[in-house]
Amino acid sequence: MNYSLFFDYDNKKLEQKAYDNILKEFENRETGYYRLPETSKKFLNINFGAEYNEVVVIGIGGSSLGAKAIYSIFKDKLKKMIFLENPDPVDIEDKIKEIKKPLFFVISKSGKTIETISIFKETIKKFDLGKNAKNLKIITDENSPLDKFAKKWNLETFHIPHNVGGRFSVLSAVGTVPLKAAGLNVKNLLEGAKEFREKFFQKKEWHLNKKAAFYAQNYQKYPINVMFAYSNMLSSFKDWFVQLFGESLGKDGKEIMPVGHIGSIDQHSFLQLLMEGMGKKTLTFVKIENFQSKLTIPDINLPYLEATDFVNAHTFNELINKECDSTLEALLSKNYPIDLITISQINEKNTGNLIMYYEILTSAIGSLLGINTYNQPGVELGKQILRNKF
Amino acid sequence: MNYSLFFDYDNKKLEQKAYDNILKEFENRETGYYRLPETSKKFLNINFGAEYNEVVVIGIGGSSLGAKAIYSIFKDKLKKMIFLENPDPVDIEDKIKEIKKPLFFVISKSGKTIETISIFKETIKKFDLGKNAKNLKIITDENSPLDKFAKKWNLETFHIPHNVGGRFSVLSAVGTVPLKAAGLNVKNLLEGAKEFREKFFQKKEWHLNKKAAFYAQNYQKYPINVMFAYSNMLSSFKDWFVQLFGESLGKDGKEIMPVGHIGSIDQHSFLQLLMEGMGKKTLTFVKIENFQSKLTIPDINLPYLEATDFVNAHTFNELINKECDSTLEALLSKNYPIDLITISQINEKNTGNLIMYYEILTSAIGSLLGINTYNQPGVELGKQILRNKF
Numbered sequence: 168m169n170y171s172l173f174f175d176y177d178n179k180k181l182e183q184k185a186y187d188n189i190l191k192e193f194e195n196r197e198t199g200y201y202r203l204p205e206t207s208k209k210f211l212n213i214n215f216g217a218e219y220n221e222v223v224v225i226g227i228g229g230s231s232l233g234a235k236a237i238y239s240i241f242k243d244k245l246k247k248m249i250f251l252e253n254p255d256p257v258d259i260e261d262k263i264k265e266i267k268k269p270l271f272f273v274i275s276k277s278g279k280t281i282e283t284i285s286i287f288k289e290t291i292k293k294f295d296l297g298k299n300a301k302n303l304k305i306i307t308d309e310n311s312p313l314d315k316f317a318k319k320w321n322l323e324t325f326h327i328p329h330n331v332g333g334r335f336s337v338l339s340a341v342g343t344v345p346l347k348a349a350g351l352n353v354k355n356l357l358e359g360a361k362e363f364r365e366k367f368f369q370k371k372e373w374h375l376n377k378k379a380a381f382y383a384q385n386y387q388k389y390p391i392n393v394m395f396a397y398s399n400m401l402s403s404f405k406d407w408f409v410q411l412f413g414e415s416l417g418k419d420g421k422e423i424m425p426v427g428h429i430g431s432i433d434q435h436s437f438l439q440l441l442m443e444g445m446g447k448k449t450l451t452f453v454k455i456e457n458f459q460s461k462l463t464i465p466d467i468n469l470p471y472l473e474a475t476d477f478v479n480a481h482t483f484n485e486l487i488n489k490e491c492d493s494t495l496e497a498l499l500s501k502n503y504p505i506d507l508i509t510i511s512q513i514n515e516k517n518t519g520n521l522i523m524y525y526e527i528l529t530s531a532i533g534s535l536l537g538i539n540t541y542n543q544p545g546v547e548l549g550k551q552i553l554r555n556k557f
Numbered sequence: 558m559n560y561s562l563f564f565d566y567d568n569k570k571l572e573q574k575a576y577d578n579i580l581k582e583f584e585n586r587e588t589g590y591y592r593l594p595e596t597s598k599k600f601l602n603i604n605f606g607a608e609y610n611e612v613v614v615i616g617i618g619g620s621s622l623g624a625k626a627i628y629s630i631f632k633d634k635l636k637k638m639i640f641l642e643n644p645d646p647v648d649i650e651d652k653i654k655e656i657k658k659p660l661f662f663v664i665s666k667s668g669k670t671i672e673t674i675s676i677f678k679e680t681i682k683k684f685d686l687g688k689n690a691k692n693l694k695i696i697t698d699e700n701s702p703l704d705k706f707a708k709k710w711n712l713e714t715f716h717i718p719h720n721v722g723g724r725f726s727v728l729s730a731v732g733t734v735p736l737k738a739a740g741l742n743v744k745n746l747l748e749g750a751k752e753f754r755e756k757f758f759q760k761k762e763w764h765l766n767k768k769a770a771f772y773a774q775n776y777q778k779y780p781i782n783v784m785f786a787y788s789n790m791l792s793s794f795k796d797w798f799v800q801l802f803g804e805s806l807g808k809d810g811k812e813i814m815p816v817g818h819i820g821s822i823d824q825h826s827f828l829q830l831l832m833e834g835m836g837k838k839t840l841t842f843v844k845i846e847n848f849q850s851k852l853t854i855p856d857i858n859l860p861y862l863e864a865t866d867f868v869n870a871h872t873f874n875e876l877i878n879k880e881c882d883s884t885l886e887a888l889l890s891k892n893y894p895i896d897l898i899t900i901s902q903i904n905e906k907n908t909g910n911l912i913m914y915y916e917i918l919t920s921a922i923g924s925l926l927g928i929n930t931y932n933q934p935g936v937e938l939g940k941q942i943l944r945n946k947f
Contacts, residue, residue: 228825417830435618440807
C-alpha cells in the first residue's frame with residue numbers, strides 16, 4: 168500500500184492534533200472499531216459446514232455495504248453472495264429466484280430496521296424458516312429486539328460491539344462472519360487492518376494526519392471529495408466510502424461530501440466538469456498496481472485504426488493505470504489537492520489496510536471538525552414521518 | 558409521467574427564455590437529438606435473426622451508458638446484454654467468460670476511443686472475428702476511422718448523426734439498435750420521447766422551463782443536484798443522468814454537479830449529510846408509482862419485533878414509495894428546492910418520455926448558463942498525456 172499526497176501542506180500543530188485525537192479515542196475505548204482486528208479474531212474458527220451454495224445477506228446501509236465492498240473485490244474466489252437490501256419488490260423477487268441452497272444472515276445493529284425485517288419476513292415465508300433453523304444466523308447488538316427474537320427462535324447469533332457504529336462495522340461480525348462463510352481469508356483482512364493501525368500509532372502513516380488536517384481546515388473551500396477508483400472491483404468499495412464519509416462528516420452545518428467514481432469509465436462522464444467547472448473539490452485516486460490478470464492488448468493492426476496501435480502489446484493493467492496517471496496529471500494542472508492510493512495488489516491484507524486507513528481518516532477529520540463522527544441524528548425525522556404514513 | 562416542483566419560483570422572463578432557446582435549437586437543426594424519435598424509426602425493422610444469446614456492447618461513456626440505463630430497467634424481459642466498457646483486465650476476463658453465442662456491437666462516435674478499440678482487439682482474438690463477420694456490427698459516425706474500417710471488413714454499420722453528441726445519443730443507433738437486438742420495444746421508446754417533446758413545444762410541460770430557469774439562475778447557490786431514484790432498476794439510469802448533467806453543465810467555470818443515489822438504500826448513507834450538512838443542493842426524487850410486482854410484506858408477527866408490524870400486509874411497492882415521500886418531506890423541512898418525478902409504471906413509453914425530459918432539461922439549463930452544452934473540451938488534455946506515456 169502506498170498513500171501519496173500531491174499537494175503542499177504543512178500545519179504541524181493541526182496534524183499533531185489529528186494524531187492526538189485518534190490516540191485519545193483509541194485509548195479511552197469509547198469508540199470500538201479500532202480494536203476489531205483483535206476482538207473479531209473469535210470469528211476465525213467458525214465453520215458453517217458446506218450445506219449451502221449462497222451466502223444471503225439481509226441488511227441495508229452499514230449492515231451490507233462493508234461485506235458488499237469486500238465481496239466485489241474477491242467475488243471470483245468466493246461463494247456467491249446475494250444482498251437483499253432494498254424494499255424494491257422487483258429486485259427482491261429477482262434475487263430470491265437466484266437462491267437455491269442458502270445460508271441466511273439477517274443483520275441489523277438496532278435490530279429493528281424496517282427494510283431488513285420486512286424482507287426477512289418475506290424470506291421466512293418463502294423458505295419456510297422457523298425456530299432452530301440451521302441456515303439462519305443473526306447479527307445484531309446484544310439485547311436488541313432482533314437479539315431477543317433470535318434467542319426465542321434459538322438461532323445462532325453474533326453480536327456487534329455496542330461501541331461500533333454501523334458504518335464502522337465491516338471488521339466486526341457484520342462483515343467478517345458472512346465473508347468467512349463465503350470463504351474469505353478473514354485472518355489476513357484483520358491483520359492488514361491491524362498493521363495499518365499499528366503503523367499509524369508508530370507515526371509511520373503521517374500522511375493521514377496531513378490529509379485530515381488539510382480537509383478539516385479547508386472544508387469550506389473544498390466541501391467535496393471525489394474518489395476515482397480505477398477498477399470495477401472497487402465499485403462497491405466506493406459506495407462504502409460514500410456512506411463512511413457522508414454519514415460521519417455531514418452534520419452541524421458542516422460537510423465533506425463524498426462522491427464515488429470508477430475509472431476509466433467515469434473519465435467519460437465526470438472529467439469534463441472537474442477540468443472546467445467550479446473546482447472546490449479534493450480528489451482521491453485509487454489504483455491497483457498489479458492486477459491478477461496480465462491480459463494483453465493484442466498486437467493487431469486494423470486498417471484506419473492505426474492511431475490506437477500505440478497501446479498494442481501492452482497489458483490492460485498498464486493501460487488502465489496510465490489512464491489513472493494521465494487523468495491525475497491533467498487535474499493537477501487545475502490545482503486540485505489530489506492524493507493517490509496505490510494498492511500494490513489485491514489481497515485481503517491490503518484490503519484490511521485500506522479499510523482501517525479510511526476509518527481512521529474519517530475519525531481524524533471528524534474530530535478536527537469538532538463534530539460527533541459516530542452518530543446520525545438526521546435520519547430520524549424521515550423514519551418518524553414514515554411511521555405516520557401507515 | 559408526472560413532474561412536480563416543490564419549490565416556489567416565478568421568473569416568467571427567464572422561463573420563457575428557456576423555452577425560446579430550446580425552440581430555436583430545435584428549429585435551427587444544429588442539435589440533432591430532438592429529432593431522433595423520427596430519424597431512428599429506420600431501425601425499427603432491423604432483425605438480426607435468432608442466432609445469438611447475448612448482446613455484447615463494446616463501448617464506453619456515451620456509447621454504453623444509455624443502453625445500459627434502459628437495459629437495467631427492462632432486463633427481466635430482454636436477452637442478456639453484456640457491456641465491455643472498462644479496460645480493467647479482470648472485468649474483461651470475467652465478462653468474456655460469460656459470452657457463449659454473442660452478437661457484438663462495437664460503438665464509438667469518434668471511431669477511435671482507445672478503451673473501446675483495445676477491448677475490440679481482444680474480442681477479435683478471442684472470438685476469431687474477421688472480415689464479413691455476421692455477428693459483428695459497428696455503430697459510429699459516418700466517415701470516422703471505425704466507419705472506414707467497417708467498410709474494409711464489410712461489416713454491417715449503423716451511423717450516428719453528426720449533430721448528436723455521445724451523451725445525447727441513446728435514442729440514436731447507439732442505444733436503439735443494440736436494445737432492439739435484445740428485444741426491446743423501441744417503437745414505444747421513441748414514441749414516448751416524441752410525446753414529451755411535442756407536449757413541451759405545446760407548452761404543456763412548463764415545469765421544465767421553471768426548473769431550468771431556477772437551476773441556471775441559482776447555480777452558485779445550488780451547484781449540486783442530487784438524484785434519489787427509488788428502485789434498483791434505476792441504478793444505471795442515475796449513471797446516465799450523471800454523465801448527461803456532468804459533461805454538459807460543467808464548463809467555463811460553471812457547473813451543476815450531478816450526484817446519483819438509490820432509495821431507500823442510500824437513505825442509510827447520504828441522508829444524514831443532506832439533513833444536517835451545508836445544504837447548497839437541489840434534490841430530485843424519482844419514484845415508480847406502480848411496480849410490476851405486488852409482493853406483499855407477510856403478515857407475520859415475530860416476538861420482540863412488533864415495532865416493525867405496522868407495514869405488515871402492505872406491499873413493498875407501498876413501503877418503498879412511502880419511504881420516498883417521507884424522505885422528501887423530511888428534506889423539505891430543511892428548505893431544499895425539491896422536485897419529484899413520478900413514473901406511473903415502468904414501460905418503454907414512459908422511459909422515452911423521461912429520457913427526452915432530461916435531455917431537454919439539460920439543454921435548457923446549458924443555454925441559460927450561456928455555455929456550450931454539447932462539447933467536452935476538458936477531456937482532451939488527459940488523452941494527450943496518455944499518448945505520451947507509451
